[in-house]
Amino acid sequence: MTLFDYKYPPANPPLQDGDAPGGDILSEDLYYPVPQADLGTGSLDVMNGFLDTSNLEATNPFTRQHLQKGSQSGGGQAGATANMDFFKDLFMGSSLAHRGDEKTDAELRGKYVPIPGAGVTFYLPYDAHVLFMWNIGWFNDGPFGQPTWDVTDPEGRAGFTGVAFYDGFNVSQLQLFFDNGLGVIQDKTNKRKCPAGFDNFTGGNEATHLDSLNTARYWCGHKLVKGMPAGQHSAGLRLFAPYTSYKMTDPQDPNRGFGHRDGIVQQTRVRVRSMRYIWFRPSKVQL
């Protein structure tokens, strides 16, 4: 809007000295809800929501104190500290099947289990950029196979044969979901794995101890979702740990078992976790 002026500029007719101006003329200078094309330009009605930057005094602008809480950004968080165990029954018959045919998000989506304390639901009052940040620590009791130098490369790189115990069969995997998986699930980026925690699984021996010192993992992740629409949303970390009846064998000798196991990851322990979100009202025009 340009600077406002009256419908009847007082210095011009019909308002003249000695006249008896009609009430309608004075009234329309004070309040005249003009047609849309002229909104705010014809009377003191300009105060009713039609002032804009052209009406601001240039050297004495508003400050942040004039802004309502939440008009620029907002946020919240959730967290938990108690250890939480996720047992094999939750993932019965599931495998990441990493050897060349990694399962799709659609196949795995329903197998992930939400982690209490690592998820939030929130309401966006307007379209906004939303920054998610989380922290989590976790480990599992999967069998840690000592690698041999000719193990299979899980992704088919040359020069590998055999079985990679430590990839796909014994990892506990976390992934970020938002809007219950109805939104975009990043297949690669917002995913982390924890290697197997049972050590000394070699030479046909059963694992002897849980080595969480070296194999526990933490993940301090983040994701920026630009242009999230106004409304109710959710975001959280979910866990998946493969559990099958796969029998591990020695890659050097397929007929030699490493001990029959009816599962791979029996248990995953999640430690301290939290999930935070901050939304920012986006710029209409970015610099």
Add this chain to the structure above:
Amino acid sequence: MPEILFTPFLEEEGFTEASITDRLDQAKAGLNSVVQQASERGALNENHGGSCVVFMDTIEQTTPSLHQATWGNLWEPVYWNLTNGNGSGDGRQLPPPADGSWEAIGGAPLEINFTPIPLLAATPDDRFGVSCIYVMLNAEVRYVNGVDHQGTVKNVDCGVAITVQWEGFKDDPIPSSQGWFHIYQNMAPADAAFVPPGLVNWCRLPERKVGPAALQLVPGGLNNQLDIWHDISIRTTIRPEDLMRAANELPVGPLPIDLVGAVRGSISLITTDLVETTRTEIRNANLTVIALRGTEALL
């Protein structure tokens, strides 16, 4: 000028053209030059005015990237270590600019470019000031391994270093790049002439390192893959003093670096004379850059 002023009509003052025009003009003048005192605190909501966001963007690497470097190959992202009395690296970097070579993470660079932003640039004509740029980087290191050319398995002699770098621009008057810079610990006045930062008292604030798991090294070979799945998370800021320090760091002498125009996640491979070749796979990574108005917003 305080709030809108309006001279009241006096008792028996005539409603003349002049008196009425005067009052109406007072109101018009006030409404065409609204000052901050004219509005109550909290009068403005999200439907009024602009945003505190000057720039915000993110980039994600979804395809694994392989990074490899060999001791002494300057064109590769080699992390130059100090050497101890035995000629072996001890993990600390040399002073810049001889502090190694870095490259962007990813096959496609994990890099965000934007219209160069000045820091602390609030002026009456441009009343937003970005006091710092906030950067978040996550990278998943799948494995780190190396070739032990001397036949001595020694894990500590290889690793991967990851950090955040920013690209500085000189506004003269069209922004021109002055190169990529690190973020150093504030151990010296920002406007001081650049002095090579000694051996131990300067460090890159956002730098993080990961070493290999056990049994990673094999004499003469580079074919063992022990997945460690380590997440590297970096949260840092690019501050005005970083621009000052970077200007002083340039070998040609102090030049003004006024703007920040790009941010990237960078990687360098730690090698030594014992483990000459180091290799890593960055399974995935994501980088976010946030620049917010640090001074009061003009609405």
